[in-house]
Amino acid sequence: MIHVAIIGAGAISSAHINSYLQFHEQCKIVAICDIYPEKAKNLAERFHLDVEIYEHYEKVVNDSTIDLVSVCTPPYTHAEIAIKLLHSNKHVLVEKPMASSLEECDAMNTAAKKTGNILSIVSQNRFLSPMMKLKAILDSKLMGPIVHTQVDSYWWRGFSYYDLWWRGTWEKEGGGPTLNHAVHHIDIFQWMNGMPKEITAIMSNAAHENAEVEDISIAIGKYDDGSLVQITSSVIHHGEEQQLIFQGKNARVSVPWKVKASKSKQNGFPEDDLEIERKIQALYLEQENLKHEGHPGQIHDVLQAVQGKKEVLVDGIQGRRTLELITAIYQSASLGKTVKLPLTADSPFYSREGLLKYATHFYEKTTSIDNFTDNTITTGGKYE
Template identity: 30%
Template sequence: MSRVYTVAVVGGGIGKSHIVEGYETNKDRLKVIAICDLDPIRRNALADEFGIERRVENFDDLLKMDDLDIIDVCTPPMVHYPMVVAALKAGKHVVCEKPLVGSLAEVDEIIELEKTSRGKLMPVFQYRYGNGIEQVKRIIEAGIAGKPYVGTVETLWRRGPDYYTVPWRGKWKTELGGVLMTHAIHPHDIFTYLMGEPKSLFGRVATRVNAIEVEDCISASLEMESGALASFTATLGSADEISRIRLAFEHVTFESDHEAYNPGKLPWKILPRNDATKAKIEALLADWQDVPSRFQTQMRRFWDALEGLGPMPVTSRDSRRALEIVTAFYHSSETHEEVSFPVTEGHPKYRSWLPEGFR
């Protein structure tokens, strides 16, 4: 019989999506027993909706619950680091929304803490999951795609003044960044998940759409470790909303479904260069089994990892890569210099990418 792990969700915003998509669909393995939120109206409404008895205001109360296995951190970014550290030190497993923390130094501290912690950490990158991206990943890993040539990532979303009425959004100290941190971080993670490690980046950021502190437009040119070239573009001022990822390999070109908030699902375009490659792909995918998108598969694979049935689906090192890209963007835009990876201790923005005056 499958073990059922108990979960507390901290933060009722994106936390509701975790419950609906991730825990309700895996309730034979993961059971939410507590809701923690500072807002009593939201806390009680969410608990009532899903029949959850424990309604907690103080995060520290969760650390004392002996029958609680997992703490799922869905709070504003500025409190991720202390909550993740406290939960790991208390021996809990941890799920944490992006961005994991607010600097590369903090990521590295958590990576060290994980080595001695009884609990395991899974950052959230739910856009990795779905039939489309899973098929592309399978084709690439099978060697059918061949040499990677170039790739493009476009995160063209829309956010206006109403979005920034939420007090913590649009501010360096609380959101920790703009479109790079809160929006494009997902498609950029998909890109490196499929195309591998970046070697260098030259980027620019700008604030052109909204009256906020952080950036809402970005563009960059990258060189990958494989030698492939790439470009990233994002804005929060698009008339429509798409997330488009296009990857050109030696034998196959891939393009994501353009759905802004679920690019992992079908249909991805899979364009083989010739009939021989097409036949290899058809044979590889002949017995395909459904991969549900977003949180449903990520949470299921988290359970698998806890049970020793598979690897952790997303790791703190995956989050480090994502935050290295963020750090490189800000440094390159500020200095007009190309940034080489990895970004390590001694780099000017290793301990914080926030501008002077906001740290």
């Protein structure tokens, strides 16, 4: 039986608890930790859990009965907590984003490699049937080489969203929607199509004057073969209509699912290529739906890895790549220059100190509250 602890009793912790409870034959939640112990107690009562309640994560570090820990705390705390857990012989699942800087990611990956313990980064949208099916289509190469990708990470958050004490600051949240919302779609994009070689970006704060960070960014990435990607990260889009569109030389596919293919007439104008469309559609329909999706899917993946049955799909190396792309967007938008990838320790945004020094500071945070009375969250698009 795998003994599990949850560090951080905020809104996302419920998704972890619900997921672990689905695999009660493999694991048992034995501890919940939060700097506000009442939140941890309320969470335990809500799920009828008989667990230890800890106020400081060091208690979890020192609890030798714990095998696996979900870290659900604000991003700026991830590295310190994860590294200590790894060195205390625990496996670690860290909520997105992986950390506040590439320097912290590198330290986390070094700890995982040195200890041999599992470090996985939450990317629950990879564990959705539409995403896995789309990945299979791209891997088939039926579309031909990708020439353009469109990533629309559209979310909407009200003005009060940034009233929570750790949100809306570069120091504690580490950024706005580019880091904390679009991380899902940026992760899926780089997993499916690899990393571009350069990024040019702009960002703004158009509707949240109570936050230092951006509420929208738009980035263009370029590959060595000349193909382009455009990435929009936003919390100002009503309707939250999220999508990823891949344009290949032969066809176009996307989530939500759609396939369209064109071939050229003698004069260069398009006509439908129904043969390619049928082949791609048939392959898509051949793909089975996942048994476990979202957070349950990723937690099942981690539990299987802890038992030695597989490698995790999303390790710290994958988590770093996603943050590298996000960091490049912030660096380009803040300094007004195209950024070449990969980013190294020479990058002005490699460290948290560099981010705090150079990132564009839009407004002063005007309100800081400890907790919301309503802790419910919504998760945007369903991709069907």
